[in-house]
Amino acid sequence: MFSDQGGQASLIGGYYxxxxxxxxxxxxxxxxxxNEATVEGYPPCQSGVDCVAAASWERMLSEVESKSLALRVRADYAISDRWIVSGLAGYSYLFQKIKYSFPEAPVTRISDRVYENGWSYGIGARYQLTPQFAIGAEWMKENLGSIDLESTNLTLEYHFK
Incomplete structure (x- = not known):
């Protein structure tokens, strides 16, 4: 069960x-x-070996904080005076800090840091409100090694001219 208690924000800068x-x-x-999960049978206990009973590790909680950086190329095609469709491709870098906690276990907190990078691509569309402002939406897919991310984003663009 995932619960997003925080939020996500992105800042985009670019050059035409x-x-x-x-x-x-x-x-x-x-x-x-x-995230809250039930972990069954881990760590496994063998007869004659002193280990923590699996029942003491049943509940696991995790908290994830991530930061990403991406360099992308966007190709635009105007389908009317105000509507523009786009294709995006580039390279992304992701850093995640993960905190695990086991409320019923002797080891209560474990932290991990994950660094991933890989290719990203997507499509989008936007509506030009004025020569400087546009609103839009885009779908992105990021293949970052062991982590694959997919996102749908709403955008508000301002063009400095």
């Missing part, structure tokens, strides 16, 4: 090479994603 192609640098932060 021309009307159809831009480079983007994205920074994202996600805080306090909580």
């Amino acid at each position: 090479i021309n009307d159809y192609l831009s480079l983007q640098l994205r920074y994202g932060h996600n805080s306090k994603l909580h």
